[in-house]
Amino acid sequence: MSKAPILIREIKTEDDAQVAAVIRDVLVEMGAPKVGTAYADEALDIMTATYAQNDRAYFVVDDGGKIIGGAGIAPLENFEDAICELQKMYFLPEARGKGLGAKMMAICLEKAKSLGYDKCYLETLPYMTDATKLYATSGFQNLDGPLGNTGHYACNVWMIKTL
Template sequence: MSKDNIVIREITKADDKQLAKVIRHVLLEFGVPKVGTAYADAALDCMMETYNNAKAIYFVIDADGAIIGGAGIAPLEGAEGAVCELQKMYFLPEARGTGLGRKMMQTCLEAAKNLGYKQCYLETLPYMTAATKLYKKTGFRALKGPLGNTGHYSCNVWMIIDL
């Protein structure tokens, strides 16, 4: 896989099946519970439709037509103020450790600013250590409890960044 053929771009309808497969594969790889996490989200099978609104956006990593990861921004349900949520940031092994995570974070946070958000929230699991390290490097700080109403009650690491 050549880095020259890898792009971060907005999701299209044609990406939905591949992306759902990527996300479920990564969640199973890490032993994430199938309930109370993104695994159970109905949105996984219709990501283009889910993020097709004025306050949300989803990006995929396209490697010569193969989707190898993605992440998105959407309003944090149940939150007060201009708070978005970094959602469904998952990469296949071939995308990890390549700098794509850092590029994806920059892309998502810049999009969040452009959409008018003032803070970005995320939830993860304690054993997603590489992701948590990236979040901290990006400037996210730990919270003592969850914000909003994501429905991901199995996620017990909560973080936020001011944009």
Template sequence: MSNNNIVIREIISEDNIQIAKVIRDVLIEFGVPKVGTAYADVSLDKMAETYNGKKSVYFVIDNDGKIIGGAGIAPLDNYEGNVCELQKMYFLPEARGVGLGKRMMETCLKRAKNFGFEKCYLETMPYMVDAKKLYAKVGFESLDKPMGNTGHYSCNVWMIKEL
């Protein structure tokens, strides 16, 4: 896949249907439970509106009009402190292994820092091996227990990074 037509940009409402399908397709591909994960989030069908608040943003990977991935930053739910959460980072197979994950992480973490967050938290699944490698490579460290209460009780890998 050529990176010539690929842009990482903020989500717009016209992207909602495509990014919801991307996220659900990836979750199904990896056999993730539909309950207790992003699959069941009510926000999935209205991502542009969900990430239109203060100190939150969602980026999509646009390949000449086709959304092939995305990730967002928002304050960590139910947590006292200046911590954001990296949320809903999912890529279709064609977006993997070509450096887009690293670019997306840089984009999200830069915006988190610009928002003034001190740390970034994330949750994932143990079998999302490539994602965990990427997170570790950019400085995320494992935690023994979750922070806040995201409602994603099926996600049992927790990581944090100083910004």
């Protein structure tokens, strides 16, 4: 039997536990703090409900029923302009190096444009070098400080892209 293709699709309720585990596992793997990062977000355990509103979306990488990555966009918290935030973009080791990050980025940015956002903001950690490289290749530029108030005070790399 041939293996089913890897799909990028919108999140479903039954994905919530797997998505939370992916995000927490990657953050632990990368040595990220558990406080001040997505690890401690209350939304992590209820991702489908969190992204169910019309101004946001979350996508998963589904490898035959196993979630191996995900990313989403939502309005930038505590900010007035039409800026969204690229959120919770994490991939397990088996998803890396296959071009899935670039595909996910394209899907998220296209969704952001379709929702009427002018810019996309993100926060990351300096030692997440592969992610930072992908962001720069996708047209994100470094900022000198954070925008809004995401609660991710441990993240000290801030980037933005005009859509």
